[in-house]
Amino acid sequence: MSSLKAYGKLDEAEQARLEARRKTRKRITIISLSSIILVAIVVGAVLGTTNSSGAKNSSDGVKPLATSVKAICDVTLYPGSCYSSLAPLSNSTEIQPTEVFKLVIKVAMNELSNAAQYLSEPAGILNGINDNMTTVALDNCRELLSLALDHLNDTLSSGSASLLQVMDDLKTWLSSAGTYQQTCIDGLENANGTLKSDIANHLKNSTELTSNSLAITTWLSDILGSLKLRRLMSFPEDNEEPKWLHSKDRKLLQSSDLRKKANIVVGKDASCKYKSISDALKKVPKKSDKRFVIYVKKGVYYENVLVDKDMWNVVMVGDGMTATIVSGSLNFVDGTPTFATATFAVYGKGFVAQNMGFRNTAGAIKQQAVALMSNSDLSIFYRCHIDAFQDTLYAHSNRQFYRECNIFGTVDFIFGNSAVVLQKCNIFPKVPIKGQQNTITAQGKFDPNQNTGISIHDCTISPYGDLSSIQTYLGRPWKNYSTTIYFRSNLGSLINPNGWLPWVGTSAPSTIFYSEYQNSGPGSSTKNRVKWKGVKTINVQVANKFTVNPFIQGNKWISASCVPYQSGL
Numbered sequence: 001m002s003s004l005k006a007y008g009k010l011d012e013a014e015q016a017r018l019e020a021r022r023k024t025r026k027r028i029t030i031i032s033l034s035s036i037i038l039v040a041i042v043v044g045a046v047l048g049t050t051n052s053s054g055a056k057n058s059s060d061g062v063k064p065l066a067t068s069v070k071a072i073c074d075v076t077l078y079p080g081s082c083y084s085s086l087a088p089l090s091n092s093t094e095i096q097p098t099e100v101f102k103l104v105i106k107v108a109m110n111e112l113s114n115a116a117q118y119l120s121e122p123a124g125i126l127n128g129i130n131d132n133m134t135t136v137a138l139d140n141c142r143e144l145l146s147l148a149l150d151h152l153n154d155t156l157s158s159g160s161a162s163l164l165q166v167m168d169d170l171k172t173w174l175s176s177a178g179t180y181q182q183t184c185i186d187g188l189e190n191a192n193g194t195l196k197s198d199i200a201n202h203l204k205n206s207t208e209l210t211s212n213s214l215a216i217t218t219w220l221s222d223i224l225g226s227l228k229l230r231r232l233m234s235f236p237e238d239n240e241e242p243k244w245l246h247s248k249d250r251k252l253l254q255s256s257d258l259r260k261k262a263n264i265v266v267g268k269d270a271s272c273k274y275k276s277i278s279d280a281l282k283k284v285p286k287k288s289d290k291r292f293v294i295y296v297k298k299g300v301y302y303e304n305v306l307v308d309k310d311m312w313n314v315v316m317v318g319d320g321m322t323a324t325i326v327s328g329s330l331n332f333v334d335g336t337p338t339f340a341t342a343t344f345a346v347y348g349k350g351f352v353a354q355n356m357g358f359r360n361t362a363g364a365i366k367q368q369a370v371a372l373m374s375n376s377d378l379s380i381f382y383r384c385h386i387d388a389f390q391d392t393l394y395a396h397s398n399r400q401f402y403r404e405c406n407i408f409g410t411v412d413f414i415f416g417n418s419a420v421v422l423q424k425c426n427i428f429p430k431v432p433i434k435g436q437q438n439t440i441t442a443q444g445k446f447d448p449n450q451n452t453g454i455s456i457h458d459c460t461i462s463p464y465g466d467l468s469s470i471q472t473y474l475g476r477p478w479k480n481y482s483t484t485i486y487f488r489s490n491l492g493s494l495i496n497p498n499g500w501l502p503w504v505g506t507s508a509p510s511t512i513f514y515s516e517y518q519n520s521g522p523g524s525s526t527k528n529r530v531k532w533k534g535v536k537t538i539n540v541q542v543a544n545k546f547t548v549n550p551f552i553q554g555n556k557w558i559s560a561s562c563v564p565y566q567s568g569l
Contacts, residue, residue, distance in 0.1 A: 068100075069086050069100070072086075072216060073086070073212075075216060075219040076211070076212040076215040076216065077208075077211050077212070077215060078208040078209075081208040081209055081212060082209075085104050085209055085212070086100060086103060088103065101213070101217075101220075104209060104212055104213050105152055105155055105156050106156065108152060108209035108213060109149060109152045109153065109156070111206035111209060112148055112149055112152065112203075112206035114202075115145060115203050119138065119145065119199070120142065129195075131192070132335045133191075133335045133336070133337060134190075134192065134195065136335075136336060136337050136340050137188050137337045138188075140183075140184065140337060140339045140340055141184035141199065144181065144183055144184045144339075145180065145184060147176075147177075147309065147347070147375065148176075148177040148181055150309065151174070151176050151177040151180070152177050152213075154173050155170050155173045155177075155213070167217065167220070167221045168553050171217055171449075171450075171451045172419065172451060174210060174214040174217060175417075175447070175449075175450040175451055176375075176398050176418075178207065178211060178446075178450065179396065179397045179444070179452075180397065181203050181206065181207050182207070182444075182446055183396070184203065185199065185203065187337045187339050211447050214447060217449075218451075258315065258317045258354070259295040259317055259319075261293055262293045263292050263294065264292075264295070265294075266279075266294060266295065266296045266297065266301075267297035268297070268299045272297065276301060276303055277301055277305050277326065278305055278306070280294050281294070281306075281308075281311060281314075284311045284314055284348075286310045286312075287310050288312055288313060289312070289313065290313065291315055292315065293316075294314065295317055295318075296316060296318045296324045296356065297319060297324065298318070298319035298323040298324050299323075299324065299325075300327050301324075301325065301326050302328070303326065304328045304330065304343055304344075304345075305326055305343070305344045305345065306345050306347070307346040307348050308348060309347040309348055309375075310348065311351075312349050313349070313350040313351075314348060314351050315351075315352045315354070316352070316356060317353075317354045317355055318353075318354070318355045318356035318357070319355065320355050321355055321356060321357050321383050321405075321406065322357055322385055323355075323357075324356050324357060325359060326344050326356070326357065326358050327359050327360075328359075328360055328361070328371075329343075329361045329362045329366075330343070330360070330362070330369065331360070331367065331369035332366065332367045332369065333362075333365070333366040338368040338391060338394075339373075339396075341360065341362075341368060341369050341370045341391075342360075342371070342373035342394060343358055343371050343372065344371070344372050344373070345372075345374075345375075346372075346373070346376040349376055349377045349378055349379075350376070350377075350378050350379070351374070351376040351379040351380070352379070352380045352381075352382070353380070353382070353384055354382045354383060354384070354563075355382075355383050355384070356384050356385070357384065357385035357387070358371045358372040358384065358385070358386050358387070359385075359386075359387040359388060360388035360389075361388075362388070363389060364410055364430075364436070367390050368390050368391040369388050369389065369390060369391065370392065370394045371387055371388040371392050372384075372386050372392070372393055372394070373394035373396055373416075374395060374396060374398075374400050375396045375397050376400070377399055378557045379398070379400050380400075380401050380403070380558060380561050380563050381401070381403070381405055382403045383403070383404045384406075385405070386406070386407045387406075387409075388408070388409055388413070389409055389413070390410055390411040390412060390432075391409070391411070391413060391415060392409035392413040392414070393413060395414065395415070395418040395420040395454070396418060397416070397417060397418050397452075399418065399419050399420075399552040399553070400419070400420040400552070401420070401421050401423070401552060401558055401563075401565065402422045402423065402425055403423050403424060403564065404423075404424050404425065406425070406428065407422075407425060407426070407428065408428045408430055408464055409428075409429065409440075410429065410431075410432035410433075410436060411432060411437075411438065412441070412476070412478070413439075413440065414427070414440055414441045414442075414454060415442040415444065415478065416444060417446070417452050417479070418452060419551060419552050420454055420455065421455045421457060421547070421548050421551060421552055421554070422455070422456050422457065422459055423459070423548070423566060424458050424459065424566075425456075425459045426459070426462065427440060427456070427459055427460065427461045427462075428461075428463070429461070429464065429467060429494060430465055431464075431466065431467065431470065436470075437472070437473065437501065438467070438471065438473065439473045439474075439475055439476045440461065440472070440475055441456075441475030441476075441484050442475060442476055442477075442478040442482075443475065443477070443478060443479075443482040443483055444478045444482065445479055445481040445483050446480055447481065448481050448511065450481070452483065453483030453513070453546065453551075454483070454484045454485075455484075455487075455551055456484070456485065456486045456489055457487055457488060457489065457546075457547065457548075457566070458489060458566070459490075460490045460492075461489065461490065461491050461495065462492045462494075470494075471496050472496060473495070473496050473498070473501040474495060474499050474514075474516075475500060475501070475514070476500065476501040476502060476508075477503050477509065477514075477534075478503065480509045480511050481509075481512060481513070482514070483513040483514075484513075485513075485514070485515045485516070485517065485538075485543070485546045486516045486517075486519055487515075487516065487517035487543050487546070487569070488517070488518050488519065488520075489519050489524075490519070490520050490521040491519050491523035492521055492523050493523050495523030495524075497525070497528035498528065498529060498530050499514075499516070499529040499530060499535075500514055500530050500532070507530075508532045508534055509534065510532070510533040511534060512535075513536060514536065515537070515538045515542075515543075517540075517543040518543075540569065543569060544568055547566075547567065547568045547569055548566065548567045548568070549567040549568060554567065555567050
């Protein structure tokens, strides 16, 4: 048995090719940014105005429209797909760049809808599939593509009037839409025949167009970040509180004991109408802007819980992180794809869990077995106990915050492609099966424009059990742009002096971003760390970018939840 179970090897040749292409385009973009036409594009994109020069041909016969489209597509990883997606504009004589942005997303949605339809058809490659692993993986794909469509639709419906204010949201939703499509493909790694490659081919256009939309958004965001341009455009600061934060909700969340304010109580005793969490969730209002509190009394709840995507703003509170426990045992070895093994899975946005435990009891021998998975944007886990072995915490997508949680595991036990901050948490590597090494993180950023990464701030890493003969590493790069930072944390002596472990071979892609800043403890010395190009020494300004406020915009939504947090270093 391999000491570490891989999800799929990094294609270093493909990574190098994309990186070379990205660098070339970056040089072109730098030149383009100095031109008047791109200033006009940016101003037009934000203000929704028409490019005044778009109605006339230039002296050499090239329309300003074509120049504008080329300038936009040159910032993307897939300019060929970008040009094709903008073909409907070929006969236009003027351009509204916001419409260009919307068109790229609309075409991506159309391609994604076609791929989703293909997966839903009973004929074709889906015929004859009879193994449970592949069947569940295909069900996951349908679910993931539905989530991706939701996020693209959110991006499309955000409007252009407040483009600057919603830029962080747009980047998050587009990053997540790409992650959902990639997870669909990853989940078919063990499928028979050509199923994985066939579905990847059907998703090729939509993944490229989603990436292009993200690149354009990131490019605009970077330019709009200029204080000079911000002042020029006279944009107001965005100080709006979350839409769900009504005065009653604020008073509710400030309550000294949320359990007394619960809408529903779940418990094992005869006085409780609801005996399971799943039954209680059926009563949650759909897509509500108001907080809905579920109090789960102490006890062990043997169930696999799903907080569905239309269950918004649920607050779930227990009697303590080791008193109220949700327990399951689904796992990879017994035939369930990793994405579907989670004991507790959250999709609905604005979810908050307090004083609860989530565990997967499958054991180390069963390999991937997730205790908690969050796809919930703006989700918070406060004083929670998260316990399994391999793949314990799947911080899959969107923006997430963990505070004062205890997290246990062995291989890649904090993983995913969300923008996540873990603050004042206790991280406990456990004893793995014989022959395995421990890796705390496996971050899955695969597109350079995604705003994702794992930020571990003011946490403590300690052994759980005798790890004197076990090699334990801070993490390993799951994907080409894997991004992880530990700062102001206490690292125990269990950490291998090399710090980081390759996914394959002896090195890592140069495009990863791994860093440590002002950590303490016997395992914090960076003297003998691996000498990869992607392992960075950073200053306070860079470290601060990974704190709660700039990285996940937490000063609005975390403060509104009344959960304690530290916004900066």
